[in-house]
Amino acid sequence: MSRTRVAIINVTGYIGIDLARILLRHPEVDLVCVTGRSAAGKRLSEVFPHMEGSGLTIRAEFDVPADVVFSAMPHKASAEACMPLVAQGLKVIDVSADFRLKSRQEYESWYDVQHPCPELLDVAVYGLPEVHREGIRAATLVANPGCYPTGAILALAPALAGGLVEGDIIVDSKSGVSGAGRSLTLTTHFAECNESVAAYAVGGHRHLPEIRQECKRLSDRVTELLFLPHLIPMTRGILSSCYAKASEQWLSTAGDPNQSLMEHYREFYRSSPFVKVVAAPPATKHVWGSNFCHVYPTYDKRTGRLLLISAIDNLVKGGAGQAVQNMNLMLGFDESCGLNSLPVYP
Amino acid sequence: MSRTRVAIINVTGYIGIDLARILLRHPEVDLVCVTGRSAAGKRLSEVFPHMEGSGLTIRAEFDVPADVVFSAMPHKASAEACMPLVAQGLKVIDVSADFRLKSRQEYESWYDVQHPCPELLDVAVYGLPEVHREGIRAATLVANPGCYPTGAILALAPALAGGLVEGDIIVDSKSGVSGAGRSLTLTTHFAECNESVAAYAVGGHRHLPEIRQECKRLSDRVTELLFLPHLIPMTRGILSSCYAKASEQWLSTAGDPNQSLMEHYREFYRSSPFVKVVAAPPATKHVWGSNFCHVYPTYDKRTGRLLLISAIDNLVKGGAGQAVQNMNLMLGFDESCGLNSLPVYP
């Protein structure tokens, strides 16, 4: 039987190149094509010296037969690139934001563009395996989640799905700088962001509607959701501290809330190989370079809030790794195939 | 007229040595004594090479005549050291936690020791000049605030004092590693905390009762306060993101909430030289090495919450600088005397 051929459209961003890193070592697929207009014609290792020896050359266009395509184009351009591929029957995993929001209106309002193919919004499956595993298995088009939503939803999902929380939720996230991408900005200039921390997108970050959409799908008791991202001086990682009111109903039946909470979380993620429910507050270093997510749930008896904290590598579980996890599900491979590298510590 | 003589008890921690840095350049005082038991007899510059040329030698005990004493001892030991000095009529500024909490019970429960001199709790003034300026001017004993409380209260005070908020408050703070002190721990070992972020003291940090005490003094509408600190990979700085419910009363009269909020904050801090109400989310780098605090207030119309964000240098406004600011007030100097260095950027 011939091996699965995969392609990456736009390999030159951080998620694109991390996809290449993972796929080049994936035992079941061959990376046959990587594209990137600005660097077309160059050897991959010329642009990315850590790829020395990969043998790949960056192509201007996706023009090689493949079975699975990852699109890492910017939004709108990505939908335009994916549309014909879906039509051809290829398996497509879009790491842009184009197919994440189910509401065309929300998409167009937050991204300030017209959606090129709104008819695909219902076809696409939101690619968070721990929540939509079965849908992904059957999907042709997967919308790979944003980095912040991955961390936030994995922290919140068990509590939401189990009716443990109600009322408003606050998500305060801290991200490494690679999350801002490879394009040059003053904000990501070393001397500006090193030895500093700041909140940004205070008026509303584009990942807010995505987190809200998935939270609402998991629970109808959530009233409002506030999400505030912060940039901190490290390269990789997102820590999300989520504050959610414990529901009266759950509290009245929980017995020891902390024990009950921990058991509920462990049960929820029992069959998810990449989410570890841990017994102490996680550090992003504990998942560095890996597809793992560490989740720590605790109950704050002083305020009646649940503190739900998650740590991920924003480019792996929050990007390229999760995309490969989705591919594994779509192709019927073992979910963790090619993704079982342990975190690099320290 | 003879110049004011000042002393630092326990100069060998980060706040102690930053006090020395500031006091050695203060135009109105002479630093006549620095103590440190473990390094007694050594030249200050031998232990702290950046002090090359200071001419100071570390003494075992405070045994030189002085007018003002800063105690940077650990808690309990600090109260024991301050007690006789207060009795002698010296002006004392304690940078430990010993005189911050008005309730002996709270102190003893959070710090798990007996208070050596509870009778001084009412004598001491909480040294946050922007809130207790007049009290500090008249004080003999000042309790210099903790670093987190400084950032949190400066972010919240105008909203609390003006009745802008009600209900629960969440304070999510991100601190540089110097806040954890100079004692060696695995948590502050470079390879462990670099390229990582984590929450800590999830069960309750000792600065929580301090923040709560001051918030309750400013407003009786606060129901619950949740405070979660995080360690991030930088040396100096604290960013506090505070989430507080806007009060119905204020909203009904505010007109444009964001404009009204900004004006209220500017008015509140009009006479405070070190607090700048800024028009964009602050970064800790904007106050690095200085006694300034940048505060950014905004109203989130989606959730009805106020987002109140502050940035300080944890060792200056959150420690040594504020202590000198307090000294200036106690001695009738200009509040910003010796403290007007601009932040070092980038």
Place this chain on the structure above:
Amino acid sequence: MSRTRVAIINVTGYIGIDLARILLRHPEVDLVCVTGRSAAGKRLSEVFPHMEGSGLTIRAEFDVPADVVFSAMPHKASAEACMPLVAQGLKVIDVSADFRLKSRQEYESWYDVQHPCPELLDVAVYGLPEVHREGIRAATLVANPGCYPTGAILALAPALAGGLVEGDIIVDSKSGVSGAGRSLTLTTHFAECNESVAAYAVGGHRHLPEIRQECKRLSDRVTELLFLPHLIPMTRGILSSCYAKASEQWLSTAGDPNQSLMEHYREFYRSSPFVKVVAAPPATKHVWGSNFCHVYPTYDKRTGRLLLISAIDNLVKGGAGQAVQNMNLMLGFDESCGLNSLPVYP
């Protein structure tokens, strides 16, 4: 056929735990035992949360049947631990310094201890595969090189072996902080070493005799070798900038020195899967988390010196990865088995 069983003595340091990370994913071996006295009895993941799910428990002693043992004990204790294992006929890879120096006298003078088993110094093979590959294949006891020597020798070896250089050599190395180990020191306290760089061991670093020994084995034209290490604020990586006088003989025959140099280096490392001779100055980030070494040789016509620069990950090629590479050679596996993860960038 039964699989190879491997053990790690003293898993609790940075090289020990990185050995665990690699060996747990090595396709040909089973990690059957990890020891660590201070943490004996604890689950590995309790001490190292990134190992969540490994299933290993730290043992007090090495007391489980194994075929290959890695000793990551401190020097002297390591020799004492290895001695009986070698006697039993196990394959032993010592990552301490105990068997690296051929001269007992040099060892005892630099490490200031008596060597527990000097008779093994001749038995041990210096485990730098790119230089001693055949010896390692046949070895029972391998002395895994120090991190600095790995980088320095890989930069210099082709020039030395080919007679390209003569006279004195200066090696100026810059290391990430993990190289200083997991034991707590003020030097490696985050607030002390972040945002700072300093030289250390100016009077002579213990890796100097090791570099000198291997350089002299490769060429008798080297007169003096000066090695100065620096600590820089990053977690992993060593960059070594080596300055060596081009030999008159080589210059007179080289034609275009830079082209000739590059070809000579490429030829020298043709069969070494982990050393990449690159066409631009390497960055340690290009090898982060991997067993690769990037080497960049160039000729400075102004001064007649060769600039030979190498980049490695100090814990992988400079430690755990190289140890596994040695194991692969000793056991007849493919040299890169279990080591082909690509560098994690950015």
Place this chain on the structure above:
Amino acid sequence: MSRTRVAIINVTGYIGIDLARILLRHPEVDLVCVTGRSAAGKRLSEVFPHMEGSGLTIRAEFDVPADVVFSAMPHKASAEACMPLVAQGLKVIDVSADFRLKSRQEYESWYDVQHPCPELLDVAVYGLPEVHREGIRAATLVANPGCYPTGAILALAPALAGGLVEGDIIVDSKSGVSGAGRSLTLTTHFAECNESVAAYAVGGHRHLPEIRQECKRLSDRVTELLFLPHLIPMTRGILSSCYAKASEQWLSTAGDPNQSLMEHYREFYRSSPFVKVVAAPPATKHVWGSNFCHVYPTYDKRTGRLLLISAIDNLVKGGAGQAVQNMNLMLGFDESCGLNSLPVYP
């Protein structure tokens, strides 16, 4: 008597804005004008929030009466800007490279432009006060040294001037990223340079001829000079490790070389308030944010080389601070006026 009025042409780079930080607190001068074409018309604090409260507005052109002008323009443009100011008799301090090299030919060859006013090359004084103090006092036009030359020459000058060294010199420097300026480049993008170190300008850095010129002026025994700069992941600071052969003559008369060396260095810098000859290897953190330079000289008996190590803050002693020190000398102020802030540690 009216106070001295000073202006900064091009305040928007890192040296320009650090000049503003220092000059705004200088007791003897008034900063009356700051220019910056791209940000003309904006409040200074809008572009640089740490300047909140400065009251300055960025002007398009220098069009306000002033007595002293600092030009922080790029090379060539800077000479063009300085030319008319010198003609008008203003005191001018140029922080660009335009007047540093005495040889027009060298300048034009390294900078690849025609010099706009070569006739001023002899008028300009090289602004390293510790070497050219008297010349600077009398100067109208001062060429403020480059950051690397400042560190390298201060490390080498006493040895060169005293005939302690001969033969070739190697200068290996490690710089923080702010040295690369505020313009956006991939090299200074946080995710690219954090957790990494690399050499650059391997073919020859523009500061090489500058270091060489000053070394040759100090000693005619220097044969060749090799200079290699490295970028390391910190914001501020340069550490220069200089390797120079001890002269036979000095060695034959030195007695204890290390003691003699230390005494010679101390004597050389006896009247220089900003250079501290220290007794242990310096760290850049020891001078962070200050105008101090720490120099550590030692003799390596194994190789007969002197190791001469210096640490500076690249933007202060290596830029803005030194420029103000030059101004102080030109105007007859105390050399350290406005510059005596202690380093910010940690």
